[in-house]
Amino acid sequence: MKIYKTLGALFLTAVLLQNCNDETTDSNENPVNQNIKIENFSKEPAFAYGMSGFENLNITTLISSSDVLAGSPNFVFAGQPDGMGIMKDPNSEGYLMITNHEITKSVSRVYLDKTFKPVKGEYILNGIGGMTRLCSATLATVAEHGFSAFLTAGESGEESMVHAINPLAAVAQAADQSRVKPALGKASMENAVPLPKDISNGKTYIMIGEDQSFSSSHQSAGQLIMYVSDTQGDLNNGKLYALKRTNNNYTETNMTKGNQYDVEFVEISNAKNLTGAQINQKNIDNNAIRFSRVEDVDYRKGAGKGREIYFTATGESSDGVNPKAGLTMWGRVYKLVLNESNMLTGKLEVVAEGDSNPGSNLINPDNLCVTENYVYIQEDGDSYYPAATHDSYIWQLNISTKQYKPWLNMKHNRNDAAWQAAYNQSGQLTKLGSWEFGAMIDISDIIGVPNTFAVNIHSHTWQKDAFANADGAGVNTNKEGGQTIIIRNVQK
Template sequence: MKIERSIGALFLFAALAQSCKDDVETTETPVNNEVKIENFSKEPAFVYGMPGFENLNITTLISSSDVLSQSPNFVFAGQPDGMGIMKDPNSNGYLMITNHEITQSVSRVYLDKTFKPVKGEYILNGIGGMTRLCSATLATQKEHGFDAFLTAGESGEESMVHALNPLAPVSQASDKTRVKPALGKASMENAVPLPKDISGGKTYIMIGEDQSYSTSHQSAGQLLMYVSNTQGDLDNGKLYSLKRTNNNYTETDMVKGSQYDVEFVEISNAKNLTGAQINQKNMDLNAIRFSRVEDVDYRKGAGKGREIYFTATGESSDGVNPKPGLTMWGRVYKLVLNENNMLAGKLEVVAEGDSNPGNNLINPDNLCVTENYVYIQEDGDSYYSAANHDSYIWQLNIGTKQYKPWLNMKHNRNDAAWQTAYNQSGNLTKLGSWEFGAMIDISDIIGVPNTFAVNIHSHTWQKDAFKNADGAGVNTNKEGGQIVIIRNVQK
């Protein structure tokens, strides 16, 4: 069976949406009795449930220190961020495709039928990756109408989106040609295709620009959308940016509790423009200047994919004061596209940290949206002086718009043995020392209800053995990372 043949006929995904229940379920019997949800890593879980969520079942899937039986020299690199999990078409197991932000690489880990990691390799290394790779989306024929692992570059305004075949041979790891200029050039966080049941045979891809405001980059960050009239076409579509219909581009002129009319306007000839030229186009078009648009996700469930959520992580001029017109502590936005015109819609703020600095949201980054909830994952690297808690994942109830802390990092600052094991850099004393990567629903893929994977950037856990994990020789970072599996997650 040739690995390079079309993967459309090979993907064996179950539907990514299932009926939701508002109550945490603790007694469900796994549908797939071969899958074992247990601690496969030798490291303890780096997270724990917050008050009210004590019956989350948390186990470790993989950590950077683990040795996999079929590839003993493989190192699971640090900063695991965007990811996707699928059935392995060549076995009765699974494949896990993961971005490693700091090493600019993408790993492929093989899991057996029990969901135990047994082998690892890199399908994109730091040479082919070229830029830091943050969030990512595994597009599937079943959900989106085409197959690709879309991973966005985030190292300045000339970065691009890679479209990888998850089954690509490792011989292509250094290949730099798998980028898609038609999706634009920007410091991008994620490229998220909308589901095919609302796309009408077209391709819609939402892209977040994780860009701060500066005198050399006055357009700050945009919410972009790529549109092609052909499903799965990543080369011949048009690129648009989001603006208010009244031409007001100032982020903080929008407040929680109100809705705003917005539209996507075309960035003409984007495929052939530089990132700097695209930035100037955005200013000319009065595109909304968000403070670092990071992750984007859409509401799950039949016909609900036009309801889109995205973060503005926030930025400060000095760690104490905001920049004029921009959120400092961060926001989560809800965008609902018109059913008959997906280039227009309503925008509102559904969560924000500026009204209660340091106690509410602190720099929201990644998002995971289910049918009834938005899971908001904080980015712990701000070190704002008024920050009063570590990086949380918050659970936002879509119906009530109320949100509360759901998951926290296990820093164990008063545990000497923990500090020796996981604080080689000495920075673990700071609040928000670690941050979250992707959170994805894997329930229907593995046949175990209400089950999610969560990635962790354990920045202070550093060992020489973690250096050059992808073998490209272009990065000396020695951070470790971890992926945990969480059961009993409300959907």
């Protein structure tokens, strides 16, 4: 994804000539940017490794919380790095990485030079401006979506909102709370994902996942929400809808793998002016489907394929052993295909689920990364279900065959005393699923290196006093560390 600025003809010609000089080709004749150096820029080892059958993955560390950047020696890359976006820096030969830090309710901006080495960091949204936990996020771009913004969704209860942050925003705005978008609704939200402009016909469609558990005070549970505006890039004047089955059956587990279901989006009238509690009641009244925590959404890449949408229901349990009635416990991945003639209607199906093989299949799928041919399903195993048999995985789902297999695992080295001393200050690393994955994004076209992705890791048990108050806002005492890794040879 790239954000474009208007360029004079002379400057554009110079850039094109420079790109030609900087590129060569790989064995498949794909152009490769010779400036980029994919290597271990962090002082820490990579916290992940490829699973059986994926030993060819090339994994390097981009940045970790312990790293000191030359251009900002006091900057700390905060823990729980989750949603992110990477773009060319319009003011240099380098790049910008914009990252949510969930627990600190903040957004960092890391500057990378033309070799892709991190050189400076700062916060463009801090815990005062962020207000709520910020989980997944999407960097919307003019090239792909028709407008530019870093959309990061708040997830601290039903009154949380989506922020639209300028990725080039001044650091002085970090505490600004005015960048939320009430028209996108109020809910405990995980991500806000605009659909690509090649299928939006001049409109704005934004898919929003509500990461909400079912309770007596929130009976609508989690929703898949769609914001629609007739104007491209308008985040203030559109309408809000929630997904429902056309037969009004709102129970999640009444849908089973191998079947398709007719669905439609029903309007939440006057949503911009409602409270989250009122939106919750509207969804109950409208018989919206009650999903068990919709934690992430993504769409299939490729020309004209953006109407094929995937989202997770992470799952929930009242006691870690038994499911809640009507809701997935171990988690699901859904596929939604919107009708071309009316994108408020479509077909819904379950393409992956963990309930039929508890503990050995999916465990709490959270983030998603969808490419042309695969869905990468990232687990959030820190629910600590006793029946879990593995740590948090990333699974690779083949879209055409619907088969999926473990692709990436966490490196915990439980029998290595030195590793435990370095990365297990809390003592909780003995539990399976102690760490979780954050965002996974395709950066191949951005940096000019094919089949290259970035992945964030929440290394919860790695805790240092030096990591506390990373954003400088003074409102958070969490001292977890985190890491971003770069993975090459990823199948797309």
